[in-house]
Amino acid sequence: MSKRDFITVEDWNGEEIDALLALAARIKRGELLGGLERKVMAMVFMDPSLRTRTSFETAMFLHGGHAVVLEPGKSSWSLETEPGAVMDGTTVEHIKDAAQVLGRYADVVGVRSFPRGADWNVVREDRTVRDFARYCEKPVINMESSRRHPCQQLADAMTLREKLGDPRGKRFVLLWGWHPKALPTAVPASAALAAAHQGMEIVIGRPDGYELDAEDTALIRKIAQARGGEFVHIMNDPDEAVVGADVVYVKSWGAVKHFGQPEEEAAFRAGLRDWKLTAQRLKSTRGGQATVMHCLPVRRNVEIDDAVLDGPTSAVVDEAENRLHVQRALLLALLGKT
Amino acid sequence: MSKRDFITVEDWNGEEIDALLALAARIKRGELLGGLERKVMAMVFMDPSLRTRTSFETAMFLHGGHAVVLEPGKSSWSLETEPGAVMDGTTVEHIKDAAQVLGRYADVVGVRSFPRGADWNVVREDRTVRDFARYCEKPVINMESSRRHPCQQLADAMTLREKLGDPRGKRFVLLWGWHPKALPTAVPASAALAAAHQGMEIVIGRPDGYELDAEDTALIRKIAQARGGEFVHIMNDPDEAVVGADVVYVKSWGAVKHFGQPEEEAAFRAGLRDWKLTAQRLKSTRGGQATVMHCLPVRRNVEIDDAVLDGPTSAVVDEAENRLHVQRALLLALLGKT
C-alpha cells in the first residue's frame, strides 16, 4: 500500500477535498475526539511559524497524539537539499537522511520550507518538500513551500463556505498589498486556488509586474471554470479591483521577475505603497460589506488598515482558527480511523 | 461570563489567593490529579526561561493537558506591541492578532515580556501583557512582565508559609545585590508583595538610588499594614539591613532613574559590589539562621556566596519547586473543575 502525502490540494481529487472540509466542519462542531492515540508528528520548520506550529501541535494533542518540533539550523542540524552534494560546506545533514530517519520515528512529517536561492525556475519545482516526501516512508504534509500553502488553502476554503454559504459565482478579489519585503507567492496562489475550487468569480488586483507564476494562473483559471466559476480577471488598479467584491483577500508578494534580487525588487516596489485595503476602498465592495481575508501575519496599516482589520467584516481570525479544524481533519484522514 | 486573567496577584482578592495557596499545598501532598484533559496552554516567551517553561509544561501534562511553547523573534514571528503602529519596519505580527489567534487555539495563554524601551513611565504600564489579555478571549497568565512576576509571588508566599509556619510579624529583608546587568524590578516588587500579604515586617536594604517604583513601595506598605504587618523600613547599608532577619530575599535590580540607559546605570552601580549575601552577614540574622531566598537564576559568589546558597538555610530550590505547585493550582482554578 503506498503512502499518501499532502503537498498540494490539487494532488487530491475534488471529492477527497470536499470530504476533508466536511470532516473539518464536524470537528469544529465538537463531534470528533481521539483517533491519533500513540501517533507522532514530526514538524520540520526551516522558517518561523505561529499558527502552523500551534495549530498542528494542538491538533495532534486533541486527538491523543503528539507533535515534535524541529528547527534545522537552530535547535537541529542545518539541512542540505541539493541531490548529490559534496557536503564539505556548512550544511550538516542531507534531507535524504533526515527524511528517512524521521520516517522511522514519526507517523507523519510536516515540512515548512520557504523559497531559497535566486532562480525561480529552480525554486518553483518545490524540490525540498517533494524530496522530503520521496525519501520519507511516512506521509509528508506541506506546511508551506515555495509554491503552495495547502493547509492555508483548506482553511481558506472552509472560511469561504462559512462566510458566504454558497460561494459559487460570488466575486473573490485577491488584492496585492505593499509590504517592506518581497514575500513568497505560495499563499496568493493557494488562496486563489481555494476560491477557484469553490467556483467563484476570481479577480486578481495587482500592479503590473506582479503576475503570479504563469502555470499557477492557468491552473486557477482552469479549476475556476471547471467548477462553474469565471475566468481570472486581472486589474492593475486597487480602487477598481475591489469594486463589487464579495471577498477581498489581501496579500503581498514579490515580483517573480525580480525573484532572488531583493534590492531590485524593493526599487520596483517603491512607488506602490498605495496598494492596501483601506476603509474607503472597502466601501466600494458589495454593499460595503465584503468579507476581508488574510493568512496572517499581517502588516497593520501597511497591507490593511486597523479600521478594516478590526471591523465587522474581517474574517482573519476565523481563517486562522480554521487552520486547526482542517488540519485535525487532514491528520485523521492520513493517520486515523475515520 | 467574563474571563479571568492573572496579571498581578493584587487583581485577585485575598481569599482567592489564600484558596490558591491551600490548593497548591494539597497538590504538593499529591492529592490532586487530572482536571485539564484536552486543555491547551500557549506560552509566549519574548525572553528566556528555565523554571517557568519547565514548570508550566510539566503542570499542564500532569493534569492531562498540553503546553505549546512559542518564541516570537526566534521560532515565531517578532511581535509589534504599539497600538496603531504603521508596521513597515522589522516587527512582523501585532500582538492584537497573535492574542486573538492564540485565544482560538488554546484555553489559556501565558506571556513573558521583560521591559523594553527607555521610558519607565511607559514601561511601567505593562502594556504588552495587558494588551495581550485585552485582545485574547481566553485567560492570560503573566509569566513575568515589566512590573510583576505573580507566579513567582505565589511560590514565594507558599515558601514563606512552609519555612516560617506563621509568617506574621516576622522580619522579611529584601536585600539588593550587585549584578553585572541592570535587571528588572518585577521580582523584587513581587517578592516584597508576597511578604506583605503574609503580614510580615518588611525591610528593604538597597543603596541610595535603587528605590523601587514609588507606587509599588506604597502598595507594599499598604498591604503589609492591612495584613497586620509593619511599615516598610528602608536601609542603605547591607550589614545593617540583614540584622535580625527571619528571611533574607536577595535580588538585584537596576536603578529606575537610569532606566533604559545601561551605561549610565553601570557607572552608577560600579562601586556597589560589596552588596551581596555572605556567610558573615548571614550570621547577624536571627540566630544566624535566616531563610535565604532568591528567584533564580542567581549569580553565584556575586549576589550570594556559595557557602550561603549551599548551606542549610537556603530555600532557593524549594522556592523553584513551589513554582510547579502554585501554577498547577492556578491552572486548575482558571480551567479545571476544582
Added chain:
Amino acid sequence: MSKRDFITVEDWNGEEIDALLALAARIKRGELLGGLERKVMAMVFMDPSLRTRTSFETAMFLHGGHAVVLEPGKSSWSLETEPGAVMDGTTVEHIKDAAQVLGRYADVVGVRSFPRGADWNVVREDRTVRDFARYCEKPVINMESSRRHPCQQLADAMTLREKLGDPRGKRFVLLWGWHPKALPTAVPASAALAAAHQGMEIVIGRPDGYELDAEDTALIRKIAQARGGEFVHIMNDPDEAVVGADVVYVKSWGAVKHFGQPEEEAAFRAGLRDWKLTAQRLKSTRGGQATVMHCLPVRRNVEIDDAVLDGPTSAVVDEAENRLHVQRALLLALLGKT
C-alpha cells in the same frame, strides 16, 4: 535508595546492558506499552540535535510520559559549569542550580554537552554531565558528552546484533573520515566500545595523529578481550583498514593533540580528504558486503559516498531507528515498572 544515572555504558554491568538490549528488542517487536504515565523527562541541549531530541520525546510519549526541551543560551539561560565561579560574566545560571531545580520538576534529566574549552586534560573529565548528575536528585542520562555517547552505543550494539546475528569474532572496522570540522571523539570511542562488548575483532583505521584518548583505547582493548574478542589493531591506510571487514563504522573526529586549536587541526587534516568510504573500498570488505554504519548526521560524498549510503548494506537509518528502541528500554529501566 540511591538513584541510577546513565553516563557511560561501562557504569552499568554487562548483564544489565544485555537486559536493556533484550528489552529494546521486545519493544521493537511492539510488545511493550505504557509504564511512564505522569513521568517527565527534562532534556538540556547545550548543542543541536535531531535524532536524540525526536527519539527521546517520542519515547516518553509512547509510554505515557512527556519530555520538556530546554536549550541553555537560546530559549533558556546560559549555564556556568565551573565550580566556585564568581559569576560576574556572561553565564547566567550555574549548572548546580539548574540541576537541582530540574530534579524537582522532572523524573529524569537528559544532558547534551559537547566539548568546550581548549584543554583536553580538563575536557576529558566530562565534568558538565557528571556535575549535573551529582547535583540532580533524579537520574541523569548522558545525551552525548565530551567522552561518550552511551545511547548511541546501545543503538550500535543493537544494530550489530541485528545485522550480524552473533557478532563475536567478526571484524569491526572503525574508519576515520575527513570532515570540514574537528569533531568530538565521543562517538568513535562509544562505537568501538559497542563492538568490544559484542566480542568483535576491532580495527581502527585512522591517519597518524588521530589516536583516540589513550585510556579509551585501553578500555576498548580490555573489554574486547574480556568478551572473547581481539586486540585493537590500528592501521593508518584506509584501503588496508577495510579489507575483510564485516562492519565498517565511518566517523570523523579531531586530532586530540590539536584539541581546542581548530586552525592548527585544520592544517593538520588538510591532506587527508582521501579518507572516506567509497564504493571501491567497500568491495574489499568481506564479500564486498560489509554492513556500513554511521551515527548520523553524515557528510555525504565527504565521509561516505552516496553510492554506499544508498546501497544495500547501509545500516545508518536502522541505527538511527534503534536509538528510539534502546532509549525506550533505558527509560523504562530507570523509571518504569518493568
